Amino acid sequence: xxxNAATKSGFVTLIGRxxxxxxxxxxxxxxxxxxxxxxxxxxxxxxxxxxxTDERGQIVFLDTPGIHKAKNKLGxxxxxxxxxxxxxxxxxxxxxEPTTYIGAGERHIIEQLKKTKTPVLLVIxxxxxVKKEDILKFIDAYRKELDFSEVIPVSALKGTNTDTxxxxxYKYLPYGEPFYDxxxxxxxPMRQIVAELIxxxxxxxLSEEIPHxxxxxxxxxxxxGGICHIEATIVCERESHKGIIxxxxxxxxxxxxxxxxxxxxxxxxxxxxxxxxxxxxxxxRDSDFLLKNFGYNPKDAxxxxx
Numbered sequence: 001x002x003x004n005a006a007t008k009s010g011f012v013t014l015i016g017r018x019x020x021x022x023x024x025x026x027x028x029x030x031x032x033x034x035x036x037x038x039x040x041x042x043x044x045x046x047x048x049x050x051x052x053t054d055e056r057g058q059i060v061f062l063d064t065p066g067i068h069k070a071k072n073k074l075g076x077x078x079x080x081x082x083x084x085x086x087x088x089x090x091x092x093x094x095x096x097e098p099t100t101y102i103g104a105g106e107r108h109i110i111e112q113l114k115k116t117k118t119p120v121l122l123v124i125x126x127x128x129x130v131k132k133e134d135i136l137k138f139i140d141a142y143r144k145e146l147d148f149s150e151v152i153p154v155s156a157l158k159g160t161n162t163d164t165x166x167x168x169x170y171k172y173l174p175y176g177e178p179f180y181d182x183x184x185x186x187x188x189p190m191r192q193i194v195a196e197l198i199x200x201x202x203x204x205x206l207s208e209e210i211p212h213x214x215x216x217x218x219x220x221x222x223x224x225g226g227i228c229h230i231e232a233t234i235v236c237e238r239e240s241h242k243g244i245i246x247x248x249x250x251x252x253x254x255x256x257x258x259x260x261x262x263x264x265x266x267x268x269x270x271x272x273x274x275x276x277x278x279x280x281x282x283x284x285r286d287s288d289f290l291l292k293n294f295g296y297n298p299k300d301a302x303x304x305x306x
Contacts, residue, residue, distance in 0.1 A: 008057035010090035010173035017105045020095040021125045025156035026061050051180045056170050058178035086116045091172045095123045098130045100141040110145050119149040119172045128155040191218045201259040213237040228272045235281050245278045
């Protein structure tokens with residue numbers, strides 16, 4: 001991309017309640033898997049910065065944790081990260097489900113959005129799950145609540161109308177030089193992406209009550225002879241959880257490792273040797289020290305620029 005005065009560049013935050021498809025949408029727009037996805041709420045914990053570049057300019061996307069009522073320090077951290085970004089970016093994309101019912105969670109977000117001067121684009125996701133003729137009803141229901149700069153119905157899963165979304169975003173971005181090289185896709189350190197990929201597999205494979213209580217820390221990651229050797233620990237809150245994560249005869253841990261290794265090898269484009277351990281750290285989600293240790297640092301809530 002040639003940088004000249006005609007190119008635009010800016011920051012766009014994706015917000016929305018847990019599980020509306022923010023990470024799926026971002027992965028689709030970037031064309032690569034950076035944010036982890038699962039059908040369990042609160043999958044995204046940190047704010048992930050990814051970069052979309054084309055001849056029109058550069059969009060730096062922030063995929064934030066879902067806005068929800070916090071139950072512990074990790075929850076507070078996640079909500080603060082999401083709300084903090086609203087006034088720091090050039091455009092806010094608010095993702096919602098295709099429905100006319102606006103629940104308490106949505107109303108909480110509307111209250112936050114009323115306080116911001118940033119242009120807000122309403123993105124109605126999952127349009128592949130409803131009848132086309134019903135979409136206008138959903139748009140009307142939301143338009144009554146807030147004066148949106150644009151309303152764009154999309155399907156992140158199918159990629160429907162995502163080009164229109166990109167076009168609308170560019171409309172509201174300032175003119176300026178790109179923040180990153182054109183081949184940059186994310187500012188996430190590799191270790192963090194690897195930890196997240198392992199956590200994603202655990203989220204998908206484990207039963208309901210365990211996933212929120214886990215974190216993954218990468219103890220070692222080094223490349224020798226064309227193979228990436230990774231040692232990682234899955235941290236949980238209770239002894240009983242440890243047994244479930246390991247599984248009978250180590251079956252569950254093996255499954256998590258096999259599935260994570262596949263994604264890690266695709267991302268690194270090399271063979272990976274992954275070793276997993278499981279440790280118990282009681283109530284880590286309420287410990288400032290352990291939260292920082294696992295990369296959830298409240299000081300990181302502001303935008304990181306190059």
